[in-house]
Amino acid sequence: MTAERSVRKAGPARVDTPQNPVVLLADVDVTYGTGSAAVVALRKVNISFTAAEFTAVMGPSGSGKSTLLKCAAGLMSPTSGSVRLGDLELTAMPEAELAVVRRRKIGFVFQAFNLLPALTAEENITLPSLLDKREIDREWLAELIRKFGLEERTGHRPHELSGGQQQRVAVCRALLGRPDVIFADEPTGALDSHAGQQVLDGLRTAVDTMGQSVVMVTHNPVAAAHADRVVFLADGTVVDKLEKPTSDAVASRMNRLERRA
Numbered sequence: 001m002t003a004e005r006s007v008r009k010a011g012p013a014r015v016d017t018p019q020n021p022v023v024l025l026a027d028v029d030v031t032y033g034t035g036s037a038a039v040v041a042l043r044k045v046n047i048s049f050t051a052a053e054f055t056a057v058m059g060p061s062g063s064g065k066s067t068l069l070k071c072a073a074g075l076m077s078p079t080s081g082s083v084r085l086g087d088l089e090l091t092a093m094p095e096a097e098l099a100v101v102r103r104r105k106i107g108f109v110f111q112a113f114n115l116l117p118a119l120t121a122e123e124n125i126t127l128p129s130l131l132d133k134r135e136i137d138r139e140w141l142a143e144l145i146r147k148f149g150l151e152e153r154t155g156h157r158p159h160e161l162s163g164g165q166q167q168r169v170a171v172c173r174a175l176l177g178r179p180d181v182i183f184a185d186e187p188t189g190a191l192d193s194h195a196g197q198q199v200l201d202g203l204r205t206a207v208d209t210m211g212q213s214v215v216m217v218t219h220n221p222v223a224a225a226h227a228d229r230v231v232f233l234a235d236g237t238v239v240d241k242l243e244k245p246t247s248d249a250v251a252s253r254m255n256r257l258e259r260r261a
């Protein structure tokens with residue numbers, strides 16, 4: 001059986017949540033290494049992410065943000081607990097099946113853009129769909145290019161684009177396949193504030209007008225203030241949440257956590 005055909009449905013959810021979550025982590029623990037070298041990176045994390053919701057994940061260095069993102073995106077398996085994407089249980093799913101799930105259902109945006117230098121902006125945007133032998137929705141592609149202000153740049157290669165334009169290409173690439181969720185790891189970390197603002201506005205628009213679920217790790221309170229809520233981690237545990245965050249409120253909670261760390 002091909003990996004595509006064998007992507008399994010999970011059993012009933014173990015945790016009730018008010019809305020149908022796109023991603024649900026239940027009792028997730030992650031320990032790196034063993035014995036005296038063991039590092040506990042996540043402890044009993046319970047969290048869900050829903051459609052049309054923009055979540056920022058914050059916390060001091062080493063608090064477990066990247067580990068949380070990797071588990072939620074099926075890039076690593078937790079030591080124990082459950083990670084569900086819709087009705088798919090990702091833990092213990094064989095890697096070949098996970099790769100298909102990631103390709104079809106998850107969009108990624110990284111700090112370092114990760115564009116292929118030899119390809120034009122448009123080729124970078126369409127590459128994952130082509131590799132997956134999916135037909136390109138040309139209308140959707142044109143709409144994304146327009147929304148992200150890249151009409152004059154589709155034929156340019158990454159080195160001919162500004163950092164902000166490169167990241168907008170990466171966001172379009174993530175959105176083209178209409179993923180269930182987009183995970184963004186410090187998407188504005190390498191950008192100046194104006195370029196960062198454009199990328200964040202694009203993600204915000206994707207949430208508001210396309211019902212996209214976006215989960216973003218950031219160190220920047222101004223970036224986090226674009227989200228609907230901020231989840232704060234400390235020592236591998238969710239210690240706080242802030243709805244409708246302002247950058248001042250986020251900065252003050254982060255100060256408190258950093259003093260504690």
Ligand SMILES: Nc1ncnc2c1ncn2[C@@H]1O[C@H](COP(=O)(O)OP(=O)(O)OP(=O)(O)O)[C@@H](O)[C@H]1O
Pocket residue numbers: 032033039040041059060061062063064065066067068
């Ligand atoms: N591969 C690994 N092997 C051992 N320990 C690891 C590994 N990856 C992460 N850790 C440890 O797990 C903990 C959580 O790391 P993680 O990278 O998730 O934190 P973070 O909040 O993303 O940090 P930062 O903000 O500095 O990127 C840290 O103590 C880190 O040293």
